[in-house]
Amino acid sequence: MTNARAEILDRIRTALSSTSGAAVDVPREYRERGEHVVGSAEVLDLLVDRLEDYKAHVHRASGDEVAVVVARLSAELAADGPAGDVPGSAASAGSEAAPCPGARRRGAALARPEALGTAGARVVVPAGLHPEWVASISESDDGVDVVADTPEAPLAPSDLDRTAGVVTAARVAVAETGTIVLDAGPDQGRRAISLVPDVHICVVRADQVVQTVPEAVRLLAHHPERPLTWISGPSATSDIELNRVEGVHGPRTLHVVLVD
Numbered sequence: 001m002t003n004a005r006a007e008i009l010d011r012i013r014t015a016l017s018s019t020s021g022a023a024v025d026v027p028r029e030y031r032e033r034g035e036h037v038v039g040s041a042e043v044l045d046l047l048v049d050r051l052e053d054y055k056a057h058v059h060r061a062s063g064d065e066v067a068v069v070v071a072r073l074s075a076e077l078a079a080d081g082p083a084g085d086v087p088g089s090a091a092s093a094g095s096e097a098a099p100c101p102g103a104r105r106r107g108a109a110l111a112r113p114e115a116l117g118t119a120g121a122r123v124v125v126p127a128g129l130h131p132e133w134v135a136s137i138s139e140s141d142d143g144v145d146v147v148a149d150t151p152e153a154p155l156a157p158s159d160l161d162r163t164a165g166v167v168t169a170a171r172v173a174v175a176e177t178g179t180i181v182l183d184a185g186p187d188q189g190r191r192a193i194s195l196v197p198d199v200h201i202c203v204v205r206a207d208q209v210v211q212t213v214p215e216a217v218r219l220l221a222h223h224p225e226r227p228l229t230w231i232s233g234p235s236a237t238s239d240i241e242l243n244r245v246e247g248v249h250g251p252r253t254l255h256v257v258l259v260d
Contacts, residue, residue: 034176034211043175043211044260050178054233055246056254066203066259067136070167073201073255075142077164078121122147122163123201124155124193128186129167133203137167149193157196165199166251172216173209178233180204180256181216183226191229200251202231206260 036042048058061069121143125134127150138146147163149155169187173180180202182188194200210216220228235250246252 030214031212032214034215036175036211038210038215039206039208039260043209044206044258046175046211047173047178047209048258050175051233051254051256054178054254055236056178056233056256059255059257061257061259063259066257067130067132069257070133070201070203071136071140071142071144073257074123074137074144074165074167075140077123077199078143121145124149124160124163124166124197126168126187126189126193127151128189129169130187130203133167149189154190155193157192160192160196163197165201166193166197167201168194168203170202170204170208172219173204174213174216175209175211177213179213179216180231181220182229182231183220183223184229185223185226191227194229194231195250198247198251199253199255200231201255201257203257203259206258209258 034043036046048060051058059069059073122145123137124147125137127148134146137144147155147159149160168182168189169185170180171183171185171188182191182194182202184190188194194202210219220226231250231254234246234252234254235248236244236246237248238244
């Protein structure tokens with residue numbers, strides 16, 4: 001062991017021994033909450049401004065309109081590619097995956113194997129998504145096939161790669177940063193389903209929109225065991241010349257249905 005490595009490890013051991021079991025006083029001199037009420041018009045307008053600045057598409061809807069808006073956005077994916085055989089989908093006869101609640105089974109033709117690498121008219125949803133939203137997608141005549149991702153039968157990455165989009169709910173949204181947070185709750189599902197498909201349709205209720213990050217963190221602390229996905233607009237990155245490329249590490253398109 002080199003002297004430098006030994007020194008580093010000794011410092012870590014010393015630090016751990018000095019704090020083990022002892023309460024640590026953490027100074028919290030930052031702003032812990034905003035001046036606007038959760039879900040107020042001010043925080044909603046601020047969130048919309050930030051989301052649109054990040055090139056997300058925002059759709060305002062009332063509670064009665066959510067299912068219709070989700071179905072319309074899902075239908076727009078139908079024109080982008082062919083249907084295929086994804087386990088758990090309506091097009092997959094005899095699939096061992098759990099059927100999607102509210103989804104009707106369609107007799108769609110299976111995709112040719114060479115076409116399976118192309119995103120088609122399939123939308124993946126988490127098992128706990130609102131049944132009315134699922135039914136509105138699957139019962140439309142727009143050729144959209146709903147695929148359920150369940151803990152018992154999770155879709156493989158290759159299956160997710162063949163879906164055109166994903167529909168999820170959200171846990172909380174931060175107006176000042178334009179950030180939506182998913183915490184893998186039943187209506188949000190695994191992180192993978194919101195990262196692999198190219199289009200993410202995310203429903204956010206007004207009462208889930210807070211102004212500041214500390215307010216969001218306090219809410220998320222109720223389930224510290226859950227993995228978090230923080231989403232600020234479509235996935236994007238830039239090279240050294242600042243050429244922006246979207247969709248590299250996640251969905252290229254983000255639709256936010258804001259329910260107020």
